[in-house]
Every structure is written in C-alpha cells, then in structure tokens.
Amino acid sequence: MRFYCFCLLCFFSVHCIALESSTSNTHEYQLKNGLKLLVVENHQSPVVISSIWYKVGGSYETNGLTGISHMLEHMMFKGTTNHPDGYLKSKIAEIGGDQNAITSNDYTAYYQEIPAKSLDMVLSLEADRMQNLAPTQESFEQEHKVVLEEYRMRIDNNPQGLMWLNYNAAAFVNSPYHQPVIGWLPDMHRYTLSAVKNWYNTWYAPNNAEIIILGDVVPQQVYKQVEKYFGSIPSKQIPVMPSRTEIKSVGTKVVDVNARAELPWAVVGYNVPGIKQLSVDDKWQAYALLVAKVLLSDGDSSRLNKQLVRKQQIAIAASADYSPYELYKTSWTVSSIPTENISLQQLKQALLRQVSMLKTQPVSALELKIAKTKLISSNIYMQDSMMAQMLQLGAVETSGVGWQESYNFAQNVKAVTPQQIQAVAKLYFTKNNLTIAFLHPIEQQSKQEDLSGDNHEI
DSSP states (O other): OOOOOOOOBOOSOOOOOOOOEEETTEEEEEOTTSOEEEEEEOOSSSEEEEEEEESOSGGGOOTTOTTHHHHHHHHTTSOBSSSOTTHHHHHHHHTTOEEEEEEOSSOEEEEEEEEGGGHHHHHHHHHHHHHOBOOOHHHHHHHHHHHHHHHIIIIITOHHHHHHHHHHHHHOSSSGGGSOTTOOHHHHHTOOHHHHHHHHHHHOSGGGEEEEEEESOOHHHHHHHHHHHHTTSOOBOOOOOOOOOOOOOOSOEEEEEEEOOSSOEEEEEEEEOOGGGSOGGGTHHHHHHHHHHHHHHSSTTSHIIIIIIIISOOEEEEEEEOOSOOSSOEEEEEEEEEOTTOOHHHHHHHHHHHHHHHHHSOOOHHHHHHHHHHHHHHHHHHTTOHHHHHHHHHHHHHTTSOTHHHHTHHHHHHTOOHHHHHHHHHHHSSGGGEEEEEEEEGGGGGGSOOSSGGGGOO
C-alpha cells in the first residue's frame, strides 16, 4: 500500500541535523526536516531491510474516501518524473532483492530486502518517490481494476474477510476502525487520479515519515546516506486529525453473516485499549490483556485447545487475538469453528464461559508462568528475523508508543500478576463492550437455528 503528503512548506533551513540516541544496537536520528531514522545493526549476513513508514492509513480517511491510502500505495510503484513505471521493480530485481508494501489502519509502509551494498540506490529511489510521484491516467485505470479485484478476493470471495469487515463495522461505531482498510466498495468505485494525487500531496512528507533500516550497516554511515537523499526535501504542514473517540456502547452487538463458506464460525470480541490509550501508570493493563490472550489460545496447553478442542470436542479450532500497538482502542477477540452437530449458539456460550473464568478464577502460578514464557520466548525468537523486527518497530512507532517500548517487553510481561488479569477481565470483558459475530454457510441455512428471537440472547 502506498501514500504521500500535501502540506504547506515550512520556510526554514532544511539542512539535516542528527539528534542521535541509542539503546543496545538500535540507533535513532532526527533530521531537521522532521524525518526520523532508526537503524538496527545486525552483521550476521550482508543483507539489509530498508523501509519507510508514512503515518497515514485507513484510520485517517473520511467517508467517501475510504481505502484511498491503499489505492495510493498501488500507485506509488507507477513511476516518477525521473523514472518510468516499472523502473523501481526492475532495479530491485537486478540486485536480487525483494520488495513489498503494507497499508494498515494507522500506516502505509514500503520495504525492500536487499544486499547491503545496494542500500544507497534504494534510498535514492525512495527519496525520489516521496517527492516526484507522476502516475498517468492509464496506469491509474489499470491499478484501479487491480484494487477492485483485490476487494473481490479479500472480501467477496473470502468468508472470513467478509466476517471481519462486518464485525469491525459493528464493534466500532465512531472509531475510524469502523471502516475497512481496503475501503467500502462504493467509495472504491469513485476513486479518481486527482483524488489519489491529493492524498499523496497531503500526507507524504519527511515530517510524516520514518525510515527503519536493519541489517549489515554502520549507523553513522546510514545517517549520512539518508541525509544526502532526504535532507533537502521540505517538510509540510500535516493536517491535525480530530479525535475520534469511540462512543460509549449501550449493549451487546450481534452480527450474522450469511456467505458461501465451508464451515460456520463464531467470533466473540471486546473493545479494549492498547498501550497508546493508557497512562503510564495503567500501561500494565495492555500486558495483562496480552497474557490473557496467550492463556486462552497459544499452544496445545492453552485453555481453548485443552477444553473446547480436546476435552469437550465442540470445536475444530479456536484462537484469540489482541494487539497492544494501535493508534485507537482495538478488539480483544476469541474465535472458533464448531465441530459437526454443535450449533454456533452452543459454541458462543462455551467461548463466553472461558472468558468469564478469567474474571472469576485467579490464574495459577504454573499456568501464568507458562504463558509468560511463551510470550517472552516468541519475542526473543522474533529477533532472529529482521523482517519481524522491522514490522514490530514500525507498529510501535506509528501507533505513537515509541520503539523503546519493544525493549521493555519482557520485563512488562514478567510483571503481570493473576490479580491484574482478573482486574482487566472484569473491567473490559463486559456485555456493553461485547460484539458477537456468526458466519453461517449459505448451503447450511436449512439446518441452522432460527436467526431471530431467542437465539440472540447473550
């Protein structure tokens, strides 16, 4: 996914000044035009992951323009005033590199995995497309068709994608997470090249971007390269987004999705905060929610797998999900596929009972130790993957949490107590915070329970 920024130029010197700080092997620099640079040294192999993150995504969009950040992401590969369409792709292929892009709720990121010796070239090309994007009407029309087809693949022909789209639309009323990152289909049909260019000119600027580079590099040398190519790019006046705090819920929301699917599916979720929405004193809540997620779903010894899948045999599979690194309040969810002859209502009740136990029964010392070990171990193993490190650093940075938080992960997880898990469960896992979604395979409609009346009791 790609995007750019339009903002008023600032009339001060744009020569770069490095403000460096470091923790372990991570080095931070701040350029005078507002561009931030993180460099993580890793000399295990002569490889570099170079990425640039723009602070704009689905949550920045307004009605009528949903999905425009994703559309722009596609157009960012369509040439500049200096290089034709296809030039970037061919240059990365020539050096044996790989590249891709991501559009999310809170950011749009572009990244390349390349030989270390090619970093200078990649930085020059990224600096060029930060300033000089020049797509044609023909390339826009081609890519517009690609994006519409992507919607059909992700949503129309993907029952789980359709389920999550409708779940989020119900769970979040006023929050920008109400709308899908890919956009609402009517908005997508109305895209124009002019609208894409305006979005680019509004949001793509050095003071709304961050470069994250990991690999076989020397931090000071990387800073000089970034200064060389990005230092003269003027900063812009970035729009200040109004606060869009989710309104208070007055009751449980229930969503029924009827789609062509092989298996039924149930999702039970609660609106909860991440680290960004919590004070320093309350930050522990996010880590308690994270540990609670692991207790329920991570590994064969987790509660959902032990109880619902193996012991009761009412679920084929079950999982939980929660990310503490989001710009706005997010969801803490558990989901499951029922076994044959188990209704979605029965499965829902089983999931709710597992959640309720987090409120009523303190977690044992052994179970808590196992969950913490899983979390900390997976975080340590992640450090072996530069790609995983890059994605984590980008997420904590664009959410406004800050990269230093990732280095405190283990100690924050270790500090979680059974009492804290009970406390967050009682505080957030309530009927008013609850959204329930059911996926009903169309072919099984005649065998399903009546979708009205008592079947929606909570």
